[in-house]
Amino acid sequence: MDLNLMASSLPKLLSAAFITLKLLSASLIIGLFIGLLFAILRLSKNSIINRFAYAYSYVFRGTPLLVQIFIIYYGLGQIEYFRSTFLWVVFKEPYWCAIIAFALNTGAYTSEILRSAFQTIKPGIIEAGKSLGISNKIIFYKIQIPVAIRQSLPAYGNEIILMMKGTSLASTVTLMDITGVAKHIVSTTYKPLEIFITAGGIYLFMTFLIHNLIKYLEKKYSFQ
Amino acid sequence: MDLLTFGKTGWGDELFYATLMTIAVSITAMLIGFLFSAIFTPLKLSNNKFLNLIANSYTTIIRGVPELLVIYLFFFGGSGAIMYVASIFGYNEYIEINAFITGSVAIGIISGAYSTEVFRGAIQSIDKGQFEACKVLGFKRYIYFLKVIMPQMLRLAIPNLSNVWQITLKDTSLISVTGLVEIMRQSYIAAGSTRDPLLFYSFAAVLYLILTFLSMKLINKLEVKYSRGF
Numbered sequence: 368m369d370l371n372l373m374a375s376s377l378p379k380l381l382s383a384a385f386i387t388l389k390l391l392s393a394s395l396i397i398g399l400f401i402g403l404l405f406a407i408l409r410l411s412k413n414s415i416i417n418r419f420a421y422a423y424s425y426v427f428r429g430t431p432l433l434v435q436i437f438i439i440y441y442g443l444g445q446i447e448y449f450r451s452t453f454l455w456v457v458f459k460e461p462y463w464c465a466i467i468a469f470a471l472n473t474g475a476y477t478s479e480i481l482r483s484a485f486q487t488i489k490p491g492i493i494e495a496g497k498s499l500g501i502s503n504k505i506i507f508y509k510i511q512i513p514v515a516i517r518q519s520l521p522a523y524g525n526e527i528i529l530m531m532k533g534t535s536l537a538s539t540v541t542l543m544d545i546t547g548v549a550k551h552i553v554s555t556t557y558k559p560l561e562i563f564i565t566a567g568g569i570y571l572f573m574t575f576l577i578h579n580l581i582k583y584l585e586k587k588y589s590f591q
Numbered sequence: 592m593d594l595l596t597f598g599k600t601g602w603g604d605e606l607f608y609a610t611l612m613t614i615a616v617s618i619t620a621m622l623i624g625f626l627f628s629a630i631f632t633p634l635k636l637s638n639n640k641f642l643n644l645i646a647n648s649y650t651t652i653i654r655g656v657p658e659l660l661v662i663y664l665f666f667f668g669g670s671g672a673i674m675y676v677a678s679i680f681g682y683n684e685y686i687e688i689n690a691f692i693t694g695s696v697a698i699g700i701i702s703g704a705y706s707t708e709v710f711r712g713a714i715q716s717i718d719k720g721q722f723e724a725c726k727v728l729g730f731k732r733y734i735y736f737l738k739v740i741m742p743q744m745l746r747l748a749i750p751n752l753s754n755v756w757q758i759t760l761k762d763t764s765l766i767s768v769t770g771l772v773e774i775m776r777q778s779y780i781a782a783g784s785t786r787d788p789l790l791f792y793s794f795a796a797v798l799y800l801i802l803t804f805l806s807m808k809l810i811n812k813l814e815v816k817y818s819r820g821f
Contacts, residue, residue, distance in 0.1 A: 425800075429757075430803075433764045433767070433775060434795050437778075437779075438788075438796065442788045442792050445787065445789045446789065532658065535657035535658075535660055538659070539768070546657060546660055546663070559668040559671065560664070560671065560672070563660055563664040567652075567660055567664070571655045571656055574656075
């Protein structure tokens with residue numbers, strides 16, 4: 368074990384952690400909106416809309432994230448027409464491709480988490496709202512959504528951690544996140560054990576922080 | 592579409608064998624994972640604080656670190672570590688470990704961390720009376736585990752194990768970075784030589800979807816079998 372190398376590679380890896388965090392937060396924010404939208408579509412009584420939402424979550428949950436990134440980054444660029452549209456400005460950047468892939472992926476999982484949360488809301492809460500004469504729209508936005516989000520916090524916390532681990536795949540499309548930088552350092556120093564263990568330690572620390580943040584939020588917004 | 596036909600001009604047969612490879616790696620990894628959970632689940636449930644600590648660090652570290660990093664560590668660090676051990680015994684030649692073995696072991700260790708948690712949860716949710724009844728009846732330890740605890744545990748564990756299986760199956764796509772020719776690697780090769788990444792990666796996605804769909808059907812049957820009488 369080369370402890371000096373571990374210490375000297377730490378600053379480089381830590382600055383790469385910012386890219387990991389940027390990828391994570393951007394994809395989580397977009398993914399949350401996608402997830403909420405598709406959870407609502409899943410609850411729709413229209414069977415076409417319902418099936419469309421189910422197919423989306425099935426496809427994105429049933430295929431590896433790596434395939435999804437590769438289709439978006441390598442695959443879409445192949446379509447001649449697509450390259451001439453304004454969307455190409457976004458899709459030619461590996462950074463945005465990674466975020467789009469991550470957001471679509473986490474959106475699929477989030478939609479499942481939120482759907483089950485919506486379905487397990489106690490009917491009494493909604494009935495109480497109705498008997499107070501609150502309109503359906505306000506019941507939905509002010510009662511159902513906040514309660515669903517609170518109920519899905521533990522599962523969503525797991526999803527955040529899974530997504531954080533997923534961001535390491537950004538290194539396969541040339542992005543220099545923690546894993547990307549670690550691999551680069553290994554290719555120049557030939558010390559895989561030291562570097563990958565240091566990188567793993569940073570990831571572990573981030574997992575620990577996210578875990579505790581979710582625990583804190585669960586306590587803060589507990590029903591009791 | 593000609594590119595997906597079988598034979599010399601198409602990639603159909605290559606992708607078919609790659610799919611078999613994915614299945615083989617997933618099953619091997621899942622079995623290695625069971626082996627790890629057979630070791631670590633008892634440690635998690637034991638009353639000894641030190642043994643608990645070992646098992647908890649295993650599951651926490653593996654589940655808190657990206658799968659890709661674990662695979663890199665095994666693939667790039669594994670041969671170095673083995674060569675170091677071999678050098679102690681006086682063997683100084685270069686040792687290259689098989690990509691299938693490193694890949695399966697790396698994925699197996701990850702899958703083992705998840706299945707350890709599943710088995711722990713399943714055993715803990717078995718009624719305490721069952722354990723006590725076995726003790727009162729004076730069953731031998733392994734008989735009471737195999738005949739009483741195991742069947743009840745499997746019923747509770749199978750739905751969650753099917754999630755672990757899905758995670759394991761999808762994680763095998765990451766082994767492509769080590770050069771093992773499974774679905775992802777074969778699509779990468781095909782995409783590179785035909786300059787048609789969209790077709791091949793989409794086809795890879797379809798193959799994975801078929802695999803997850805079929806395995807879910809199979810696991811559902813198992814689930815029905817083991818929940819008879821409940």
